Amino acid sequence: MEPERAAPARLGSTGLDATEVPAPGSVTLIIPTFNEAANVAELLRRLAGSLPAHLPCEVLFVDDSTDDTPAVIEKAASGCPFPVAVLHREHPEGGLGGAVVEGIRRAASDWIVVMDADLQHPPHLVPELVGEGERTGADLVVASRYLPGGSRAGLAGSYRVAVSRGATWLTKGLFPRALRGISDPMSGFFAMRRSLVTADALHPLGYKILLELAVRCRPAEVAEVPFVFQDRYAGASKSTAREGLRFLAHLAALRSASPAARMIGFGLIGLSGFVPNLAGLWMLTHAGMHYLPAEILANQAGVLWNFVLIEALLFRDRRRHRHWADRIGRFALLANADLLLRIPLIAVLVGRLGMAVVPATALALVTTFVLRFAATEALVYLPRPPRRTPRRTAGS
Numbered sequence: 001m002e003p004e005r006a007a008p009a010r011l012g013s014t015g016l017d018a019t020e021v022p023a024p025g026s027v028t029l030i031i032p033t034f035n036e037a038a039n040v041a042e043l044l045r046r047l048a049g050s051l052p053a054h055l056p057c058e059v060l061f062v063d064d065s066t067d068d069t070p071a072v073i074e075k076a077a078s079g080c081p082f083p084v085a086v087l088h089r090e091h092p093e094g095g096l097g098g099a100v101v102e103g104i105r106r107a108a109s110d111w112i113v114v115m116d117a118d119l120q121h122p123p124h125l126v127p128e129l130v131g132e133g134e135r136t137g138a139d140l141v142v143a144s145r146y147l148p149g150g151s152r153a154g155l156a157g158s159y160r161v162a163v164s165r166g167a168t169w170l171t172k173g174l175f176p177r178a179l180r181g182i183s184d185p186m187s188g189f190f191a192m193r194r195s196l197v198t199a200d201a202l203h204p205l206g207y208k209i210l211l212e213l214a215v216r217c218r219p220a221e222v223a224e225v226p227f228v229f230q231d232r233y234a235g236a237s238k239s240t241a242r243e244g245l246r247f248l249a250h251l252a253a254l255r256s257a258s259p260a261a262r263m264i265g266f267g268l269i270g271l272s273g274f275v276p277n278l279a280g281l282w283m284l285t286h287a288g289m290h291y292l293p294a295e296i297l298a299n300q301a302g303v304l305w306n307f308v309l310i311e312a313l314l315f316r317d318r319r320r321h322r323h324w325a326d327r328i329g330r331f332a333l334l335a336n337a338d339l340l341l342r343i344p345l346i347a348v349l350v351g352r353l354g355m356a357v358v359p360a361t362a363l364a365l366v367t368t369f370v371l372r373f374a375a376t377e378a379l380v381y382l383p384r385p386p387r388r389t390p391r392r393t394a395g396s
Contacts, residue, residue: 026056027111027130028194030103032096033061036117037069038234041076043117048080050124058083060106061117062099064092095246096188097204097212105199113191114209119233121189128225129191138223141191142210144184150226167247171211174251178215181222185211189227192219205250205316215254252313262314266373269309274365277302278358291350291357295343296336303335310376318381330380334372341368 029047033040044059051057063070063086070086077084087102094101100114111130115121125143133141145152152164164186171185179185190210197217204212214222252265280298285291307328311319319327342364349360 025111025130025134026109027058027113027126027191028103028107028109029057029059029113029115029126030100030107031059031061031115031117032099032103033063033065033069033073033117034092034096035065035067035069037065037067037072039117039119039232040069040073042233043119043123044073044076044080044084046119046123047126048082050126051082052127053081055127055130056109058085058109060084060103061086062103063088064096064099094204097202097209100209101199101202101204104194104197104202107194109194111191112194112197115189120230122227122230125189125225125227126191129189132223132225133191133193136221136223138221139193139196139219140214140221141223141225142182142184142187143189143227144182144187144224145227145229146183147224147226150184151228153228153230171251175211175215175254178218179211181224182210182214183224185214203253203316205246205253208247208250212250212254249312249316253316262377263370263373265314266310266376267369269306269313270365270369270372272309273302273306274362276305277365278361281358281361285357292343292347295346295361299336300332303332306335307331315381321381327380331376334375334379338368338372341371 031043040061047059059080059082061070061073061084063073065088070088073084073086087106089099089102092098103114104112111133113126113129115123115126121143129141129143132138144150146168168184168186172179175185186208187210188208192213196219197213201216202209202212203216213219277298280301281291281294284294284298289297310331311327322330342361345364345367346357346360349355349363350357355363
């Protein structure tokens, strides 16, 4: 079920309305916040000193906070020379990336700039990012720590530096074409033309929204501006091991977006499912159970293993189409119906050809792979067709 979306509260002067035709060069600055009460007043002060008066600009905070951040923004916004709005989400779906998508849905400007609230992204670069896009005709302008003149100095400690560099290498290795021309795909500071993106095309998980945007929207022209990553003004980093795991899941979802990639991922997950399946089969047969009922019972361990990984890595963005109980029921039904094909094949391989039970099972699993993939995608994860409304005839 989609969470309720609160309308943004308008603060300060009147903001840009989503129904208006945007002024040339107008900018919406989207700032996702989570418990950043100690930073937002200073951020708005610096923005007020950095944004030129001739640039039509509004600031939209998309807030998932559990503290008084919205109230602090309201107080600080009263003296701002530009409009400030707050959208507080009671249900922060998609994390920081989801907050940015909510902001994109409400933006009516020519340009959108995304930045953090902790002042590690220097506010004085906002007009430079937009100006570089206007000057070069780029659709996306990234503030990069890895260009000459840039630096990741604000990353706290060698561990975070190593993690950041490793994540950059990994993403550029996985998406060489989509990230061509982007030296810092982990950057959270960038400007993009509003025409580049449709919010419904984005399915972020966690905080690396630039990666999502570049891979799914494929901007035709990309430019970069160097920047020095600053120390946090106040508070602590929100990066955690859990966010790291969400990032890896996000990579897997992006890499498996095409049918061919999903089939490869499905096959790799299926291969990993051999472990619980064959381990269960070995234990049951060595306990004295006949191999045919043992096949049925051991299959359930593989079914559960595969379902969990497929849900997390391949079809995360399609899970909302059906209830989880419906999905696992259909998945289990297909996987066990697969036994109707596999068990006769295994019986032939064992009884007629003299193969051992375990290799015969492995061969049968591989043989039915393509059929299982097609049926899973079509019957478990494809969206339901819309209900047809009965056509009314004249006089009815």
